Amino acid sequence: MNNVDSNIVKAKIPLHKRMWKNKAGYFFVLPHLSLFAIFFLLPVGWGMYLSFFDYNAFSQSFIGIENYKYIFEDDLFWKALKNTFAYTLGVVPLWLGKALLVTVLIYPFHKKIRTFFKAVFYLPHVTSSVIIAMIWLWVFNPQYGLLNYFLSFFGIDPVIWLGNSMTAMPSLIMMQVIMGGGSTIVLLSAAMASIPEYYFEAAELEGAGSWAIFKNITLPLLKPTILYAMIMGTIANFQTFSNIYIMTQGGPEFSTLTIAYLVYETAFKYYELGLASAMSMIMFVILVVLGIVQFKWLGSNVEY
Amino acid sequence: MKAKTKKNIKKTISLIILGILGLLAFIPLLWMVITAFTQPTLTMKFPPDIIPKDPSLENFADLFSRKVLFRWTLNSIIVAGTVTIVQVFFCAMAGYSLAKKRFPGRKAIFAIYISSMMIPTQVTLVPLYIIVAKFGLVNTYAGLILPAISAPFGVFLMRQFMLSVPSEMLEAARIDGAGEFRTFMKIVLPISKPALAVLGIFTFVGQWNSFLWPLIITNTNEMRTLQAGLSLIQEEVPMQYSYLMAAATFAAIPMIIVFFSFQKYFLRGITVGSVK
Numbered sequence: 001m002n003n004v005d006s007n008i009v010k011a012k013i014p015l016h017k018r019m020w021k022n023k024a025g026y027f028f029v030l031p032h033l034s035l036f037a038i039f040f041l042l043p044v045g046w047g048m049y050l051s052f053f054d055y056n057a058f059s060q061s062f063i064g065i066e067n068y069k070y071i072f073e074d075d076l077f078w079k080a081l082k083n084t085f086a087y088t089l090g091v092v093p094l095w096l097g098k099a100l101l102v103t104v105l106i107y108p109f110h111k112k113i114r115t116f117f118k119a120v121f122y123l124p125h126v127t128s129s130v131i132i133a134m135i136w137l138w139v140f141n142p143q144y145g146l147l148n149y150f151l152s153f154f155g156i157d158p159v160i161w162l163g164n165s166m167t168a169m170p171s172l173i174m175m176q177v178i179m180g181g182g183s184t185i186v187l188l189s190a191a192m193a194s195i196p197e198y199y200f201e202a203a204e205l206e207g208a209g210s211w212a213i214f215k216n217i218t219l220p221l222l223k224p225t226i227l228y229a230m231i232m233g234t235i236a237n238f239q240t241f242s243n244i245y246i247m248t249q250g251g252p253e254f255s256t257l258t259i260a261y262l263v264y265e266t267a268f269k270y271y272e273l274g275l276a277s278a279m280s281m282i283m284f285v286i287l288v289v290l291g292i293v294q295f296k297w298l299g300s301n302v303e304y
Numbered sequence: 305m306k307a308k309t310k311k312n313i314k315k316t317i318s319l320i321i322l323g324i325l326g327l328l329a330f331i332p333l334l335w336m337v338i339t340a341f342t343q344p345t346l347t348m349k350f351p352p353d354i355i356p357k358d359p360s361l362e363n364f365a366d367l368f369s370r371k372v373l374f375r376w377t378l379n380s381i382i383v384a385g386t387v388t389i390v391q392v393f394f395c396a397m398a399g400y401s402l403a404k405k406r407f408p409g410r411k412a413i414f415a416i417y418i419s420s421m422m423i424p425t426q427v428t429l430v431p432l433y434i435i436v437a438k439f440g441l442v443n444t445y446a447g448l449i450l451p452a453i454s455a456p457f458g459v460f461l462m463r464q465f466m467l468s469v470p471s472e473m474l475e476a477a478r479i480d481g482a483g484e485f486r487t488f489m490k491i492v493l494p495i496s497k498p499a500l501a502v503l504g505i506f507t508f509v510g511q512w513n514s515f516l517w518p519l520i521i522t523n524t525n526e527m528r529t530l531q532a533g534l535s536l537i538q539e540e541v542p543m544q545y546s547y548l549m550a551a552a553t554f555a556a557i558p559m560i561i562v563f564f565s566f567q568k569y570f571l572r573g574i575t576v577g578s579v580k
Contacts, residue, residue, distance in 0.1 A: 025405030043428035128513035
């Protein structure tokens with residue numbers, strides 16, 4: 001009814017008059033929108049455009065899909081792609097699992113204990129990735145590092161964590177899982193607090209075990225939040241850069257080379273800006289596809 | 305009675321698991337602080353001293369003699385501070401407009417904002433650098449600040465919050481003869497304080513910790529922010545761990561203070577968007 005009315009009104013008043021009448025709306029949105037258009041939207045569009053150019057210090061010429069052809073034939077790019085997938089697939093499930101476990105475990109405790117643990121897990125999250133990377137570079141030090149010292153108690157010989165192409169990537173994944181998850185725990189806890197308590201009480205009265213309660217009540221009800229955390233986590237970890245830059249520079253033997261780091265090197269070390277743009281575009285497409293897949297996979301049976 | 309014992313056992317096991325996971329995340333941070341207070345010569349030994357013998361301030365004295373450190377800190381304060389203030393204000397304005405004003409095109413604008421939130425920074429990095437360079441803003445505060453302000457997330461957050469501001473209140477102000485901007489300043493902003501605080505705190509922390517953009521857009525030592533400066537120290541003296549950990553501690557402390565001062569905002573999560 002209302003819709004019909006407003007449509008009639010719209011039809012009667014010409015567009016420019018409606019725009020003039022609501023000029024305050026434009027006035028308020030414009031300051032941010034103009035910056036957003038120049039520094040966000042324009043780069044997105046221009047990045048697509050640049051990806052068809054040979055763009056560097058010496059030349060700025062249109063080369064069609066040559067950049068993309070080059071990328072798909074470049075072994076290093078495939079290596080980086082594989083590494084990025086390995087890193088993301090390693091980190092996201094483990095870190096989500098850790099966040100879920102912590103959320104479920106702290107739930108029955110008193111508010112003060114819950115807050116304490118949430119704070120402990122959140123603390124690394126307000127510490128910058130550069131600092132975390134610097135700390136772990138020290139922890140991973142093969143000769144004097146804390147980790148090898150700790151393992152020596154179990155009779156394990158020193159491991160050259162980051163200096164070996166077999167262990168470098170798993171080390172980075174382990175570090176990310178150990179330090180990460182703080183904000184997801186907060187998100188999941190908030191979602192869990194909104195589940196009516198009598199759901200759990202009723203299930204307990206029925207004699208349901210912890211696992212049954214988790215599987216049949218907690219997990220389905222947290223699904224939308226898990227989906228959100230999973231997509232955001234995938235996007236974030238797929239772009240991992242700081243720890244690679246500080247800790248390994250993609251080595252040894254390119255075993256920790258990620259796409260984000262390859263884009264950075266291509267653009268700001270070799271100044272092949274067109275090629276780097278094309279890589280960014282491929283990364284973007286992959287992320288959109290991953291987002292859709294996760295949404296279909298987990299979102300298919302979201303139920304309240 | 306039996307049920308109670310079972311519950312207690314469960315709780316104890318829970319605490320043990322939580323304790324182990326928590327310690328794993330906390331020990332590296334503690335280790336940073338401990339190493340920072342260890343004498344440089346005692347860092348390179350095995351086994352390491354878990355509690356440093358003769359804790360020393362030598363590392364910090366060394367660190368503070370590097371004068372450019374204070375310039376980096378100042379840069380970080382200027383950049384994070386300016387971005388936070390302008391971002392919060394602009395996002396509040398835009399969010400208010402998109403939530404409460406009925407101008408032609410607002411649905412399209414909001415749709416563009418929402419879909420932009422999924423676009424990773426890597427996609428815009430290279431073209432953004434070229435655009436900022438064309439404006440002649442490489443190695444300037446404007447170059448550090450302007451792109452950060454234009455992030456779309458804050459607009460979305462503010463718009464969701466502003467939807468809950470009662471329209472009658474705005475109407476009443478209008479009838480009282482208050483102008484549009486006055487209404488915004490005197491009514492909309494004050495009732496939005498919780499949302500402004502959340503956006504402000506998260507923006508400040510995010511900007512303080514931001515690394516990739518400052519690394520790219522600055523090219524002299526003096527213009528680096530603290531994070532970009534840290535990475536430089538790491539490259540210069542990769543093996544002087546006690547010195548590096550002192551630098552890391554120095555850079556981490558402001559955010560740890562922010563975290564404990566505004567703990568409830570962090571631990572409540574961004575639920576502002578779903579306030580009814």
